[in-house]
Amino acid sequence: MKNETKKKSLEGKVTLGVGVRVAKSVEIGMAMKASGYDWLFIDTEHGPFNLETATQISTAALTQGITPIVRVASLEPHLSTRILDCGAQGIVLPHVNTAEEAREFVLICKFPPEGGRSHGGGLPHAAFSALPPNELLSGVNREMLLVAMIETPEAGEQADEIAAVNGIDVLLIGTNDLSTGMGIAGQHDHPRVNLVYEQVLAACKKHGKTPGMGGSYAPDMLERRIKEGMRFILSGSDLSFMVAAAKRQSEMIRSIEI
Template sequence: MTRMIENHALARIRAGGVALGLGVHHLRTAATGMLAEAAGVDWLFIDAEHGGFSEDQATQVAIAALPTRVTPIVRVCKGALDQAPRVLDNGAMGVVIPHIDTAEEARAVVEACKYPPLGHRSLGGPCAQAGYAALPAGELMAEMNKRLLTIVMIETPQAVENAEAIAAVPGIDCLMIGTSDLTAEMGIPGQIGHERVKAAYAAVIGACRKHGKITGMGGVYDEQNAPVYIGMGARLVLSGSDHALLMGALKARTGFLRSITV
């Protein structure tokens, strides 16, 4: 029997938990997924929008993560939507498309990322997520539509206003709030605990619950605000990026060592 790769992040959410992600900007090796697994991470946010990843680098990291319990998800640029099916064809268990403001834009994402009947993604043959087994086309497409997450980012007041229409689009699995960009677009950059941001979270979470979709959260890592938004219903949660976490740990270590009197 063919071994289909489990989407461990999705399984954790369906079991009532919170799936924690690691933003990958600078890590490039096959060890990335294993390191994340050892740290208790559930998914990789391989960032080909802000990180300097080529498609080859992103998919090599994704394929290497598949045997772990860490689900590889790749963010591609909104204007490079043609990259989404390529990374899905080559190991990614989901894609994140930023700056989606309308239901029409969300439908275009589904058309590119989901197989028929949900979308119009072309079948490229055996894939890593199915162990490269040659499955019947209908079976493979149905399984991949179930397992591969199609995530759109809500990053503007317009997107928040249209959250219910976006969540209603068949084939969209998750609306992820990009909190940093949202605050910038609101004219309150960095004020992630602002009442307007809380209201935006409430609107998006409500839309997701109404339409059976997942709410994602990026840009909120502090002990004051993260519990609030997770308590409200954020479930696919970015826990930080490789460079920020490295810098924090390295500064703490060098600060300690510098403090030793010699």
């Protein structure tokens, strides 16, 4: 049941995630673990996954040493609770702009007394073991990782209040949506983007939460942000990695003179 990503985050260590956008087989967790990643970011907001596919990837990951985290599309309860019942160890909620939304997120995902989630029986997190209910539910609550995405200037302004919500573990800046919404798409070093990073870092430091980033993958920018304090790092996706490696290989072969 142990969530190694949460453990490392609480210790202040950098953890690396990979977006799962196109891979639909359970081997993706094993492959990404072998490649040095800590967590899968199974994307049901932008990816093609149904519940069954996300479940298969998540339950396999539980035995592969890599943390299955699922990004849902919205705050609708069933989007989070069903995949949590089916193996996810964390949920990413996009477009969190207020502390009220963050509190509702926690209420949906956590079992009582921390939340209001219904208990449907055995859980894969404990290998479907017949544990006493209090032991099972408290353990799942303890190991669950809840991630609030910060993707607007308004969310940056509310970062302190969002980070103060009990049960929220990570504030993850979605740099692409943030810059796009500002009308400065791709300008990840713009002063307005930097301000949101500063707001999130300060809020997380104040409330003992983990600051994270995604959507900004240039090596120099990653190095800078990690040195500034970012710790929960979405490093790219299976699709982007596959395209980059395939392009590099094809260009190398086509460059051979015959």
